[in-house]
Amino acid sequence: MKSLPILYSFRRCPYAMRARMALKYSGIAVEILEVKLSNKPQEMLNYSPKGTVPVLILPNGDVIDESLDIMLWAISQHDPNNWQLEGFKQLIDENDYVFKQHLDKYKYSVRYPEHSTEYYRQQGEVFLQQLEQNLEQHKYLLCDQITIADVAIFPFIRQYAHVDKQWFDQTPYRQLQIWFNEFLQSDLFNAVMKTRTPNLVIDHLL
Numbered sequence: 001m002k003s004l005p006i007l008y009s010f011r012r013c014p015y016a017m018r019a020r021m022a023l024k025y026s027g028i029a030v031e032i033l034e035v036k037l038s039n040k041p042q043e044m045l046n047y048s049p050k051g052t053v054p055v056l057i058l059p060n061g062d063v064i065d066e067s068l069d070i071m072l073w074a075i076s077q078h079d080p081n082n083w084q085l086e087g088f089k090q091l092i093d094e095n096d097y098v099f100k101q102h103l104d105k106y107k108y109s110v111r112y113p114e115h116s117t118e119y120y121r122q123q124g125e126v127f128l129q130q131l132e133q134n135l136e137q138h139k140y141l142l143c144d145q146i147t148i149a150d151v152a153i154f155p156f157i158r159q160y161a162h163v164d165k166q167w168f169d170q171t172p173y174r175q176l177q178i179w180f181n182e183f184l185q186s187d188l189f190n191a192v193m194k195t196r197t198p199n200l201v202i203d204h205l206l
C-alpha cells in the first residue's frame with residue numbers, strides 16, 4: 001500500500017487549521033498526528049527542529065514545515081475552485097506578521113500589562129477594518145470567490161473574535177461577521193476540527 005503524507009498537527013493551532021483545511025479541500029488523504037505542544041514527538045523534531053506545527057512529511061521524505069507552504073503544496077496538487085489567485089500573499093503577510101502580534105497581546109493581555117486589553121484590541125481592529133473594506137467590495141477577501149487568503153486568515157479572526165464574542169458581534173463590521181460565520185459553519189472547517197487523541201495515535205484526515 002502506498003504510504004500517505006503525515007501531518008503533525010494541533011487541533012486549536014490556527015496555522016495547523018489552515019493547513020488541514022487546504023489538505024481537505026484538495027482531497028489529499030493524510031495521516032494526522034495530534035501533537036501535544038508540551039511534549040512534541042522526537043520524530044517530528046528530527047524532521048523539523050524548529051518545533052512548530054503544522055509539519056507535513058511527504059512519502060518521498062520531503063518536509064514542509066510552514067503552514068502557508070503546506071497550503072500551496074496542497075493546492076498545487078488539486079485546486080478545484082481556483083483558490084490560488086495572484087496577490088494573495090500581501091494580505092496573508094499582513095495577517096501573519098502584523099495582526100497576529102496584536103492578536104496575541106489582546107488574547108494574553110495579562111502578560112502584557114503595559115497597555116490595556118482594549119488597547120491591544122484596537123491595534124488588531126485596524127486589520128478588521130481593512131478586511132471589512134475588502135468585503136464591501138466583493139464577497140470574499142480578494143474577489144467574489146473563496147481564495148487561499150480567506151482560508152489562511154479565517155482561523156486568526158476566529159481567535160480574535162472569540163476573545164470577546166459579545167464585543168465582536170456588536171462591532172460595525174457587518175460584512176466581516178457574515179464572512180466569519182460562513183466559514184465557522186462551513187463543512188470544510190468543521191471537518192478539520194474533529195477531536196483527536198494526542199500523541200502517536202495516527203488517524204486519517206479524509
Ligand SMILES: N[C@@H](CCC(=O)N[C@@H](CS)C(=O)NCC(=O)O)C(=O)O
Nearest residue numbers: 013014015037052053054066067068
Ligand atoms: N510560521 C509557522 C508558525 C506555526 C506556529 O507558530 N505554530 C505554533 C502553534 S499555533 C507552534 O507550533 N508553536 C510552538 C510551541 O508552542 O511550542 C507556520 O505558519 O506554520
